[in-house]
Amino acid sequence: MSTTTRSPIEAASNAVTGALREFGNLFAMGLDVVVAMFKRPFQIREFLQQFWFIASVSIMPAALVSIPFGAVITLQLGSLTAQIGADSFNGAASVLAVVQQASPIVTTLVVAGAGGSAICADLGSRTIREEIDAMMVLGVSPIQRLVVPRVLAAMAVAILLNGMVSVVGVCGGYFFNVVVQDGTPGAFLASFSALAQLPDLWVSEIKALIFGFLAGLVAAYRGLNPKGGPKGVGDVVNQSVVITFLLLFFVNLVVSVIYLQLIPAKGA
Template identity: 90%
Template sequence: MSTRTSRKTSPLAPVAAKATGAMREFGNIFAMALDVIVQMFKRPFQAKEFIQQFWFIASVSIMPAALVAIPFGAVITLQLGSLTAQIGADSFNGAASVLAVIQQASPIVTTLVVAGAGGSAICADLGSRTIREEIDAMMVLGVSPIQRLVVPRVLAAMGVAALLNGMVSVVGVCGGYFFNVVVQGGTPGAFLSSFSALAQLSDLWVGTLKAVIFGFLAGLVASYRGLNPKGGPKGVGDVVNQSVVITFLLLFLVNLVISVVYLQLVPAKGA
C-alpha cells in the first residue's frame, strides 16, 4: 500500500514568487539599459529611424503637454499663494511657484505625456513586431534589435522630453504668473523680483537633466516590455499597460533620488 506525502504550501510562497519575478524583471531592464548605452556608440547609427520616431513622439505629445502644463502651473501657484498669504510672505510666491514648476512639475508632466502617448505606441509597435516573429528574423539575420529598433526610440524619447520640458516650463510659469496676478491679485513686480532673486541657473539644468533621464526610462521600459510580450495580441495590450505603470513608478522613484541629491549638494541661492 503506497502512501502519498502531502506537502503544505507556505502562505508566503505566492508573495515570494512575485517578489522574485519583480527582481528578475528589474535585473533584465537594468541589463537592457546597459546594452542600450553601449549600442548608442556603435555604428551605423539609424538616423532615419531616429528622425521618424522623434517626429512621431513630438507630434503626439506636444499638445497634451502644453495643455496639461497650464493647470499644473495654476494649481501650484494658487496653493503656494494661499499658503504664503497666511504667513505674510506674499513676496516669495513667485520664486516658490516658479522653482516648483521648473524643478518638479515640468519634467514630471513632460515624461508622463511622453510615456503615455509615445511610450505606449513604442511598446505596441515592438510588441506587434515580436508576435509576428520579425524580431526573431532580425536576430537570425545577425541584425541587433537593440541597435536597429530600440536605440533610435530611446534617443528620440530623450530628445523630445528635453525639448518639451523647456516648453512646459515656459507655459507653466506663464500660467502661474497669470493666475497669481489676475486671480489672486498679486503684484507683477513682486512675482518677477522674487524669482530673479532666489532662482539660479542650476535649477533649470536639474529640470532638464531630469527630463532627459525620465525620457530614457520611458523609452527603455516601453521597448523592453514591447520585446517581451506573452499571449499573442492580448499580451501586447497587457504589456502596453504594464509599460506605462512601470514607467510612472520608476519616474517618481528616480525623481525623489535626484531631488534629494540636488538639494543636498547644491546650496540655495543666498544660503
C-alpha cells in the same frame, strides 16, 4: 484528484523573485542600449521618424496639461504664503516648484503615455509576428536597429518638451497669481529673479533626460517581451506605462535629494 496550493509566503517569495528578475533584465537591457548608442551605423532615419512621431503626439497634451499644473501650484502656494505674510516670495516658490518638479514630471508622463505606449505596441506587434526573431537570425541587432533610435528620440523629445512646459507653466502661474489672486507682477518677478538660479533649470533638464531614457527603455523592454499573443501586447502596453510612472517618481525623489544636497540655495 489532488490539488496543490501554495502558501502565502511561497507566493510572496515567488512574486519578489519575479520582480527582481524583471528588474535585472531591464537593467541589463539598459546597459546594452547605452553601449549600442556608440556603435555604428546609427539609424538616423529611424531616429528622425520616431522623434517626429513622439513630438507630434506629445506636444499639445504637454502644453495643455502644463497650464493647470502651473496654475494649481501657484494658487496653492499663493494662499499659503498669504497666510504667513510672505506674499513677496510667492513667485520664487511657485516658479521653482514648476521648473524643478512639475515640468519634468508632466513632460515624462505625456511622453510615456503617448509615445511610450506607441513604442511598446509597435515592438510588441513585431515580436508576436516573429519579426524580431527573424532579425536576430539574420544577424541584425534589434537593440541597435529598433530600440536605440526610439530611446534617443524619447530622450530628445523629453528635453525639448520640458523647456516648453516650464515656460508655459510659469506663464500660467504668473497669470493666475496676478489676475485671480490680485498679486503684484513686480513682486512675482522680483522674488523669482532673487532666489532662482541657473542650476534649477539644469536639474530640470537632467531629470527630463533621465526620465525620457526610462520611458523609452521600459516601453521597448515590455514591447520585446509580450506573452499571450495580441492580448499580451495590450497587457504589456499598460504595464509599460505603470512601470514608467513608478520609476519616474522614485528617480525624481533620488535626483531631487542629490541636487538639494550638492547645490546650495541661492543666498544661503
